Amino acid sequence: MAPASDSAVEEPSLANTGAVMKSLSDLVVQNGNGVHVRCRDDGLKDTKAGIEIKIMSDLGTESNGVAAHTNTNDIRCEGYVPYAVKLVEQRPPGILGMGTANPPHTYKMDEFAKILAKPEFNGPPGAEVFVDRICKASGIKKKHTAVTADEVYAGYPNIYNFGEPSLDDRFKLFEKQGMNISIECSERALKDWGGDRSAITHLIVFSSTGMLTPAIDYRLLEALNLSPNVKHYFVSFLGCHGGVIGLRTACEIAEADPKHRVLIVCTELSSVQAQNIDPAFTRLNNIVTLTIFGDGAGAVVVGQPSKTEVPFFEMIRCKSTIIPNTSKSISVMITQHGLDANLEKDVPKNVSSSTGVFMKSLLDEFGLDFASVGWAAHPGGKPILDAIEKVCGLLPDQLENSRSVLENKGNMSSASVFFVLDEFRKKGRVAGRDWTVALGFGPGISIEGVLLRNIYH
Numbered sequence: 001m002a003p004a005s006d007s008a009v010e011e012p013s014l015a016n017t018g019a020v021m022k023s024l025s026d027l028v029v030q031n032g033n034g035v036h037v038r039c040r041d042d043g044l045k046d047t048k049a050g051i052e053i054k055i056m057s058d059l060g061t062e063s064n065g066v067a068a069h070t071n072t073n074d075i076r077c078e079g080y081v082p083y084a085v086k087l088v089e090q091r092p093p094g095i096l097g098m099g100t101a102n103p104p105h106t107y108k109m110d111e112f113a114k115i116l117a118k119p120e121f122n123g124p125p126g127a128e129v130f131v132d133r134i135c136k137a138s139g140i141k142k143k144h145t146a147v148t149a150d151e152v153y154a155g156y157p158n159i160y161n162f163g164e165p166s167l168d169d170r171f172k173l174f175e176k177q178g179m180n181i182s183i184e185c186s187e188r189a190l191k192d193w194g195g196d197r198s199a200i201t202h203l204i205v206f207s208s209t210g211m212l213t214p215a216i217d218y219r220l221l222e223a224l225n226l227s228p229n230v231k232h233y234f235v236s237f238l239g240c241h242g243g244v245i246g247l248r249t250a251c252e253i254a255e256a257d258p259k260h261r262v263l264i265v266c267t268e269l270s271s272v273q274a275q276n277i278d279p280a281f282t283r284l285n286n287i288v289t290l291t292i293f294g295d296g297a298g299a300v301v302v303g304q305p306s307k308t309e310v311p312f313f314e315m316i317r318c319k320s321t322i323i324p325n326t327s328k329s330i331s332v333m334i335t336q337h338g339l340d341a342n343l344e345k346d347v348p349k350n351v352s353s354s355t356g357v358f359m360k361s362l363l364d365e366f367g368l369d370f371a372s373v374g375w376a377a378h379p380g381g382k383p384i385l386d387a388i389e390k391v392c393g394l395l396p397d398q399l400e401n402s403r404s405v406l407e408n409k410g411n412m413s414s415a416s417v418f419f420v421l422d423e424f425r426k427k428g429r430v431a432g433r434d435w436t437v438a439l440g441f442g443p444g445i446s447i448e449g450v451l452l453r454n455i456y457h
């Protein structure tokens with residue numbers, strides 16, 4: 001599949017000190033939608049809807065403008081544009097292929113509560129009542145896991161016994177099972193993209209539940225028969241917003257060169273990191289994390305679409321923030337007995353109170369409001385989604401896809417966002433909305449968002 005050509009058109013006539021660059025219409029109509037115009041200095045305020053103008057300062061920093069004009073022949077840049085250096089035939093990076101995978105075991109949450117409450121699982125008195133309550137409140141009906149409680153009980157007593165050194169056993173289980181779903185979701189994404197896999201230039205793998213050396217990225221190069229020259233790396237323990245950070249990173253790499261094709265893979269096996277209930281029954285957080293997290297993997301191929309590639313989302317803007325004074329809200333320690341996750345009870349309140357401000361700052365410059373976008377929010381937990389819906393005044397259909405992923409798969413940490421975006425694509429446009437925001441929440445509390453223009457129908 002031929003990459004998009006970078007046909008630079010030098011415009012010496014624009015390289016003047018005039019305060020107004022009158023019209024870009026001659027240049028822009030050559031390609032209809034998706035032309036990027038790169039100019040030095042700032043000042044371009046105005047473009048046609050669907051056409052982005054990139055404004056590059058002399059230092060190479062960029063900002064973008066998107067506009068309200070609908071007439072391609074009336075595109076004006078009414079700013080100070082001393083050096084319009086080139087017109088680059090370039091479309092915004094797009095998600096060109098996507099795939100997801102889950103491990104084979106499925107737990108229904110009513111069974112899950114019963115398993116955890118079995119006497120041989122050492123549940124202290126009263127634990128089963130609490131577990132049952134949490135399972136019911138979680139909004140999760142079923143989830144997939146790589147290992148079953150019985151397997152862990154029989155084969156890995158160190159994992160089963162609360163607090164015993166078991167990190168090595170957990171990573172061994174991750175190695176065995178993690179590669180399978182990483183390969184599966186990547187193959188699906190590559191097939192979905194339909195391009196020649198030798199064109200993949202970058203591979204980045206994220207996981208917050210396991211680590212291997214050589215890592216999954218290295219192993220995937222061979223397993224997927226990718227070029228040995230692919231630029232690759234692995235990012236560990238970033239947290240649940242890892243998938244959205246993956247999208248943002250892929251977007252930035254794709255923007256740098258139309259030939260780049262980036263494969264992002266997120267693999268999470270929370271089941272191998274689950275901590276048993278402590279005999280003193282003081283670590284209620286263990287029960288929460290044991291319950292809400294599920295296993296899954298997701299992959300996307302991102303690049304500037306060539307003439308033969310059809311994206312289903314265009315990536316328009318990425319934004320990141322942290323919520324001040326929340327460093328203890330979501331935190332994870334890597335200990336000898338595995339990952340010790342701490343989710344404070346204030347997470348839903350903190351996330352929902354900051355999400356509105358964050359979303360407003362992402363949407364305002366495009367003239368969009370909360371109602372005009374689909375919310376592909378991280379299915380972190382039912383109270384988080386409920387609180388966002390309430391605080392931001394959303395209609396029920398706006399978080400429907402996040403809720404259905406939570407209900408059927410649980411919180412799959414960094415991989416979750418790909419499952420939610422896949423739901424958007426499968427269901428088609430909801431209420432005629434042209435936009436979706438991929439929204440992730442991670443440790444501290446960090447928030448990541450990517451504004452996507454829906455191309456799918």
Ligand SMILES: CC(C)(COP(=O)(O)OP(=O)(O)OC[C@H]1O[C@@H](n2cnc3c(N)ncnc32)[C@H](O)[C@@H]1OP(=O)(O)O)[C@@H](O)C(=O)NCCC(=O)NCCSC(=O)/C=C/c1ccc(O)cc1
Nearest residue numbers: 137138208239240284285288332343344345347380381382
């Ligand atoms: C299903 C829960 C646990 C309960 O639902 P509820 O609507 O709050 O129900 P209740 O109000 O009836 O509460 C039931 C009980 O649970 C208790 N509880 C309520 N949250 C808690 C609590 N975080 N602790 C420990 N007891 C609690 C609550 O206090 C209460 O007990 P009690 O006080 O004795 O009546 C719900 O609160 C829930 O889903 N909480 C988790 C939300 C959450 O923080 N999600 C994580 C988002 S961020 C993320 O996904 C990324 C993580 C990450 C991954 C990997 C990394 O490496 C790094 C980061």
